[in-house]
Amino acid sequence: MSKKDKIKLNELQIKTPKCESLDDGTFAFLNWMNCKSFVRKDDHYIHNPPLILKHVNFPYITLVKIFDRFLNSDVIVDIVDGIPLCKSCITDDCSHIGFTICLKQLIDREGFESNEEILK
Ligand SMILES: [Zn+2]
Numbered sequence: 271m272s273k274k275d276k277i278k279l280n281e282l283q284i285k286t287p288k289c290e291s292l293d294d295g296t297f298a299f300l301n302w303m304n305c306k307s308f309v310r311k312d313d314h315y316i317h318n319p320p321l322i323l324k325h326v327n328f329p330y331i332t333l334v335k336i337f338d339r340f341l342n343s344d345v346i347v348d349i350v351d352g353i354p355l356c357k358s359c360i361t362d363d364c365s366h367i368g369f370t371i372c373l374k375q376l377i378d379r380e381g382f383e384s385n386e387e388i389l390k
Pocket residue numbers: 345356357358359360364365366367
């Protein structure tokens with residue numbers, strides 16, 4: 271690979287909307303709130319956010335499943351004693367954690383008791 275190609279490749283990687291930090295996750299959550307998509311009718315949905323909520327296990331929120339469009343796979347976040355831990359990144363400060371923290375705050379504030387209520 272030539273040096274020029276390598277630079278090109280780097281530029282492409284920078285442009286890929288990857289969610290990494292807690293802040294990215296917060297932003298992705300706000301993004302998701304604007305459409306509240308549950309990964310459905312994907313083809314017709316042009317504003318799909320980078321992270322999409324798939325499932326929350328009510329009534330005790332100990333697990334949140336998020337679909338990561340960049341990874342193209344589901345990500346599980348465990349919540350133990352109120353502390354989220356990402357099983358995909360094995361960390362507590364990735365974008366999935368940022369998303370989960372925002373989600374939990376919303377659920378606590380609004381008193382949601384089911385996945386359907388979150389989507390309203
Ligand atoms: Zn993660």
